[in-house]
Amino acid sequence: MSEQDSTASVVIIGGGLEGAATAWALGQRGITDVVVCERDTVGGGMTGKSSGIVRCHYGVSSLAAMAAVGLEVFEKAEEIFGTDIGFRQTGYVVGVGEANLENLRKSLAAQREVGVQTEEIDVAEVARMWPTADLEPFAAFGWEERGGYGDAYQTAQAFAAAARATGIRIRQGTTVTELIVDGDRVTGVRLRDGSTISADTVVVATGVWSKPFLAPHGI
Ligand SMILES: Cc1cc2nc3c(=O)[nH]c(=O)nc-3n(C[C@H](O)[C@H](O)[C@H](O)COP(=O)(O)OP(=O)(O)OC[C@H]3O[C@@H](n4cnc5c(N)ncnc54)[C@H](O)[C@@H]3O)c2cc1C
Structure with a gap:
């Protein structure tokens, strides 16, 4: 040494x-x-x-807030690192059944409070993005346009x-x-x-x- x-x-x-x-x-x-x-x-x-899922959808607000800050680094990766880090901004969707609808809404509201860009979308919207998916078990979805996947x-x-x-x-x-x-x-x-x-x-x-x-x- x-x-x-x-x-x-x-x-x-x-x-x-x-x-x-x-x-x-x-x-x-x-x-x-x-x-x-x-x-x-x-x-x-x-x-x-x-x-490699990149999302801000976390039930703990401090984690959601940190993920929102981290997401900016993913988005500006080429500028910051001068190289591709494997991030693909496809969007991120999470679905719930009827029993968890209220919990999803509370969670999305809590995430928005700490700066996460997220919204509720319906089955028709997801069917448009993903026509082959079986969406029968789902009542609603959370949608993060800025999410996606990366290469950790x-x-x-x-x-x-x-x-x-x-x-x-x-x-x-x-x-x-x-x-x-x-x-x-x-x-x-x-x-x-x-x-x-x-x-x-x-x-x-x-x-x-x-x-x-x-x-x-x-x-
Ligand atoms: C199967 C799987 C799928 C996952 N999918 C996702 C996902 O889709 N999206 C997401 O955000 N997260 C995902 N995660 C979680 C994510 O991988 C971790 O949160 C993240 O990589 C943790 O990084 P870390 O640096 O804390 O830990 P690590 O990457 O585990 O780093 C800890 C490092 O410490 C080193 N170390 C340990 N002990 C010592 C020692 N005594 N001395 C020196 N070095 C030591 C280890 O060698 C290791 O390299 C997934 C995890 C797993 C296992």
């Missing part, structure tokens, strides 16, 4: 979509003394397995490349085994080879593998 890598302002653990996007966002804000530690390869975790792996690679271009270091094949804490503050991370990186801030972006880091600290 180089001398330069033994300390950083920010260490990000995990180089999936979340870790790579966080690195990129820091780089955009001029915070480039950042090391991403990815035990395998960028996008090799859940990111590489994603079906390609997107993570684009975030990582753009982060690297700002000077951020992305270390693949680098497993973090432990958070180092001093009192109630995290001060760095320990790597599998026993070496450490001290940091002012540590971002845990290990997705479904986060529990082993956080459980010993009561989180």
